[in-house]
Amino acid sequence: MSTNISTFVLILNYNGLKFNKFCIDSILKQDVKNIKILFLDNGSKDGSLEACKRDFGNSVTYIDNKKNLYFAAGNNVGIKYALDAKADYIFVLNNDTICSADCIQKLTDFMEANPKTGACQPLLVEMDNPDRIASAGCIVSLTGRAWDAKMGEQASMLPLSPIKTFGVTGGAMFLRAEALRQVGMFDESYQMYFEDVELSFRLTLAGYDLHVVPNTRVRHVVAGSSSKISTQRIYFCERNAYRLVGTYFPKKIRRLSLLMNLLFLAPAAILLNVLHKKPDCSLAVFKAMKEGCKQLTSLPPRTNPQAEALITSAIETKTIVPPIRKSRKSS
Missing domain, CATH: 3.90.550.10 (Spore Coat Polysaccharide Biosynthesis Protein SpsA; Chain A)
Known part of the structure; x- marks a missing residue:
C-alpha cells in the first residue's frame, strides 16, 4: 500500500x-x-x-x-x-x-x-x-x-x-x-x-x-452509543423507513409498502407497546407514521427505469421487519 x-x-x-x-x-x-x-x-x-x-x-x-x-x-x-x-x-x-x-x-x-x-x-x-x-x-x-x-x-x-x-x-x-x-x-x-x-x-x-x-x-x-434513547431510536427508524421508500423505491413497491406499514406494522407496534405499558414508544411510532406518510406520498422518487431495477434487486422480499434476537440485550 x-x-x-x-x-x-x-x-x-x-x-x-x-x-x-x-x-x-x-x-x-x-x-x-x-x-x-x-x-x-x-x-x-x-x-x-x-x-x-x-x-x-x-x-x-x-x-x-x-x-x-x-x-x-x-x-x-x-x-x-x-x-x-x-x-x-x-x-x-x-x-x-x-x-x-x-x-x-x-x-x-x-x-x-x-x-x-x-x-x-x-x-x-x-x-x-x-x-x-x-x-x-x-x-x-x-x-x-x-x-x-x-x-x-x-x-x-x-x-x-x-x-x-x-x-x-x-x-x-x-x-x-x-x-x-x-x-x-x-x-x-x-x-x-x-x-x-x-x-x-x-x-x-x-x-x-x-x-x-x-x-x-x-x-x-x-x-x-445509543442504548439510552429507545424512543428516539424508534421514531427515527420508523420515520426514515418511510423516507427511504418514498425517495428510492419504485412506484408499485411504494404503494405496497404504504399498505403494509399503515394496515399492519404501525398499528401492531402501537398496540404491542400499549400492552407492554410503553406509551412513549407508542407515541413515537404514531408520530413517525404521521410524518413518514407525508414524506412517502410527497417525495418525488429519484429513480429511473434502470435505477428502479437496481433498487428492486436490493430489496429483501422475504422479510418485512428485522428478525428478533432473544440474546440481544439492548432495545
Whole structure:
C-alpha cells in the first residue's frame, strides 16, 4: 500500500466517555501510520471531549460541534474537513468499537485493488462475543426497514472472501473520498438511522459497488452509543423507513409498502407497546407514521427505469421487519 494515501478516521461522540479511549487506542495501534483521527463531539455533557484531549493530546484533531447534530450532520462536519484536506479515504467509525490492528490497511488494500468500489466495511462482531456477527452489510425490506445482515450468526462460519452488499453500515463505513465528491455526504434530513443505507443507495445508483471485507474485524458494542434513547431510536427508524421508500423505491413497491406499514406494522407496534405499558414508544411510532406518510406520498422518487431495477434487486422480499434476537440485550 502506498504511504502517500491519506485516510481520515471520523469518530463521532455524544456522551461516550466510557467508549472513546479503547476506540481511539485501536486506531493509534493500526499497522498503517498515515492516518488522521478526527474526534467530532456533538455537545457532550459528560466531560468526554475534555477526557480525550487529556488522554490523546495533539495526536487527535478535535472538532466541537457545540450541540447534538445527530449522526448525519455531525459526521458531515468531519467529512467536509477531510474532503477539504484532500483525503483519499474516509472511515466513519462508531466510538463503541475496537478495530483489529490490520483493519485500515486491509480495507485500503481492498479499495485500491477495486476502484469501482465506492464503500466497504469490515466484518463487525460483538464486543463480548467475537464469534457472533454484529454486521455483515445491511438488508433493506419491502417496508423500508433496514437491519444488519447475518446478525447473530457465527463469524467463524463466514468465508473470508469479499461479499458484495447493497448497504454498508455507518458503524464502520470505509468510503472512497472521490465517490463522496460525486454523490455527496450523508443526507442530514435523516438525522440518525438509515442514513448509511440512503448513502449506500446513492453510491449504487452512481455505479459504485459496495462490499463487506470479512478478513478484517471490528468489535462493536451493539447499540452501545445509543442504548439510552429507545424512543428516539424508534421514531427515527420508523420515520426514515418511510423516507427511504418514498425517495428510492419504485412506484408499485411504494404503494405496497404504504399498505403494509399503515394496515399492519404501525398499528401492531402501537398496540404491542400499549400492552407492554410503553406509551412513549407508542407515541413515537404514531408520530413517525404521521410524518413518514407525508414524506412517502410527497417525495418525488429519484429513480429511473434502470435505477428502479437496481433498487428492486436490493430489496429483501422475504422479510418485512428485522428478525428478533432473544440474546440481544439492548432495545
